[in-house]
Amino acid sequence: MSGRHHLPTDHSRPAVRAGVVATAVLTGPLAIAGTAVAAPAASSGTWDRLAMCESTQDWDADTGNGFKGGLQFTESTWEEFGGERYAASPDEASREEQIAVARKVQEEQGWNAWPTCSEELGLR
Numbered sequence: 001m002s003g004r005h006h007l008p009t010d011h012s013r014p015a016v017r018a019g020v021v022a023t024a025v026l027t028g029p030l031a032i033a034g035t036a037v038a039a040p041a042a043s044s045g046t047w048d049r050l051a052m053c054e055s056t057q058d059w060d061a062d063t064g065n066g067f068k069g070g071l072q073f074t075e076s077t078w079e080e081f082g083g084e085r086y087a088a089s090p091d092e093a094s095r096e097e098q099i100a101v102a103r104k105v106q107e108e109q110g111w112n113a114w115p116t117c118s119e120e121l122g123l124r
Contacts, residue, residue: 042106046123047071047099053117059098062091070095071102071114081105 048057051070055061059070066074069090073083078090081104086097093101111118118124 042103042123044099046121047102049121050102050114050117050123051095051098053120054114059093059095060091062089069093069098071098073098073101073105077105077113081108 051057051059054072055070057070061070061072062068068075068078071090073090075089078084078101081101083090083093083097083101086101087093090098090101105113111123114123
C-alpha cells in the first residue's frame with residue numbers, strides 16, 4: 001500500500017465503546033449483482049458513532065499516541081487526504097472538516113481504515 005498509514009488498531013480504547021450499539025445509515029447508489037458501483041456514503045451519524053468508538057467522540061483528541069482528532073488520523077493520512085486544507089493537524093480541525101477528510105479516506109481505503117471500530121459497529 002505504498003507507505004499509506006492506516007488508522008489505529010490500538011485495543012486500549014476507552015471501555016465506553018463496549019456498550020455502543022450502532023446501525024449504519026448509508027445513502028448512495030445500491031449495488032446490483034455483477035456491477036461495480038461506488039461505495040455508499042456514510043451519514044454524519046455514522047461518523048459520530050465511529051468517533052465515539054475511536055476517541056469517545058473527542059474531536060480535539062491528541063493523546064500522544066500518533067493519532068489525532070475524533071477519527072484518530074495519523075499526520076501522514078491527514079496530509080495525504082487534504083486535511084491541511086482545513087488545519088495543520090486533525091485535532092485542530094472541526095468535526096465537519098474531519099468528516100470531510102474521513103470520507104475521502106473511506107472512499108479509497110474502505111472501512112478497514114478503522115479496523116477495530118468499523119468491525120464493532122458493523123460497518124464492514
